[in-house]
Amino acid sequence: MSEPAHVRAGLLREAFPGERRVALTPGDIRRLSSRFGFLFEPGCGELAGHSDDDYARAGARAATPADVVRCDLVVSVRRPDRSIPSSAASLFLGSSVRGANASPDQSLELDLARLEGFADAAAMDAATIQATVLGHAAVLEGVRLMRAGHSMLTLEGSFVRPIRMAAIGVNTASLQAIATARKLGALTHVLGLNESDRAKVERLGAKFSAIDTAILAAGPKREQARRQLARQLASMQMIVTNLHESGSAAPVLIDEEALSSLPAGSVIIDLAAAHGGNCAFTRIDQTVTAHAVSIVGSTLLASNEAAEASRLFSDCVRRLLEHLVQPGEHLRLDREDPLLDHLKGRSDGENPRVS
Incomplete structure (x- = not known):
């Protein structure tokens, strides 16, 4: 029997009106199952062609939004519209407007937009691929x-x-x-x-x-x-x-x-x-x-083009998550990792997720 994953990741349903994409597809959740245990908000992939049953078969578990945001890492296409606990990290494709003045009690935001043009992360550059x-x-x-x-x-x-x-x-x-x-x-x-x-x-x-x-x-x-x-x-x-x-x-x-x-x-x-x-x-x-x-x-x-856009977005997210967590390990956001330095875009003070 395989060891349970040490890292819990939550997949949110997009709340922005008209947004049809989903940040992770069932196929990529299956590929990440040795590193993460996934919770997903029901209906998260419906508009991109993925049913709740598809996610369940991939090993993810349906949960309320409140439970999803309590995971170690919360994943979405756009910046979450709900509060993320300060002990968690959120991963999304947004803008770098917020960050420099962020307070220490906010969750750690990992913005994929900050990887745009970063040569060492071309396979994870969701902004360029979505473009x-x-x-x-x-x-x-x-x-x-x-x-x-x-x-x-x-x-x-x-x-x-x-x-x-x-x-x-x-x-x-x-x-x-x-x-x-x-x-x-x-x-x-x-x-x-x-x-x-x-x-x-x-x-x-x-x-x-x-x-x-x-x-x-x-x-x-x-x-x-x-x-x-x-x-x-x-x-x-x-x-x-x-x-x-x-x-x-x-x-x-x-x-x-x-x-x-x-x-x-x-x-x-x-x-x-x-x-x-x-x-x-x-x-x-x-x-x-x-x-x-x-x-x-x-x-x-x-x-x-939600289905194809989601597939490409999910591929970038999967590659990044594989970089962040090795099988059987905890989530460690290393200060010395230049890729993480780009994603954070700011000094994160006492955030417990940054080691």
């Missing part, structure tokens, strides 16, 4: 709102005009958006701040154009840069924008003048909505219309 889902979902949402056809198949006597699509910003989500749009037959353009990004954009088959960096600064030069960007975007029917610095508000790139110059029926998918948005008309988790253009401010696009 690929986000970029794909953004284009599909844009096409849905445009009610456009795709020029993937041309029959005799038929002609479908390809969509003219632009991505603003050169990052994982925007590059995935370009790759998806090209597969749908779109004419693709990328507008970026750094000329050094040209090669990676052109390898995807997209055209690269530079944005004047003055658009990020205050003063009259910013207005000139916005007018230049408006001219670059004037013929685009779909725009995916995702330009922001971590911890800072997103700059407004598309103002009313630029919006009014776009073709009627165009769609802007603002992936920077959670940071304020790159479009002056963006409203977080809303789709609004201005000047006959739809502006999507959803932070839930990855949830549109």
Whole structure:
């Protein structure tokens, strides 16, 4: 008979309205069963295609939310909306806004967003991997709102005009958006701040154009840069924008003048909505219309592909948990571990989970 796991982990059901993902799949819970004993909140995986019976067969036990949060480690996709005891640690994909001023009696927060771009944790970098889902979902949402056809198949006597699509910003989500749009037959353009990004954009088959960096600064030069960007975007029917610095508000790139110059029926998918948005008309988790253009401010696009997004998220979490706990051992969050240093993002004082 196998030894019982020393570490209890709890899997929460996502409470954020519209969130369909789950942080761990039954398959990964089964793989972790020699290291963890799992409690799960009933219904946690239902919207991602995993029943409570699937979790029970994987070795997890259904429990009340109050019992789940009393585990040694609480796992979720978004920051938990309920209080976690100070003796526990919570693992989620959020933002690093909270942390520097956190009080010692709060639970230890391990934010997967802090691993983004950390070379030693590429296999655990949930933020980057979810960004690929986000970029794909953004284009599909844009096409849905445009009610456009795709020029993937041309029959005799038929002609479908390809969509003219632009991505603003050169990052994982925007590059995935370009790759998806090209597969749908779109004419693709990328507008970026750094000329050094040209090669990676052109390898995807997209055209690269530079944005004047003055658009990020205050003063009259910013207005000139916005007018230049408006001219670059004037013929685009779909725009995916995702330009922001971590911890800072997103700059407004598309103002009313630029919006009014776009073709009627165009769609802007603002992936920077959670940071304020790159479009002056963006409203977080809303789709609004201005000047006959739809502006999507959803932070839930990855949830549109909940099953695949959850599988990828769970894979990252499993790899991280395998790093944190060896079979038969207790949960030890070593101060000397650079990966944990990134995850914590702060000094944790007397937290008993940090050894």
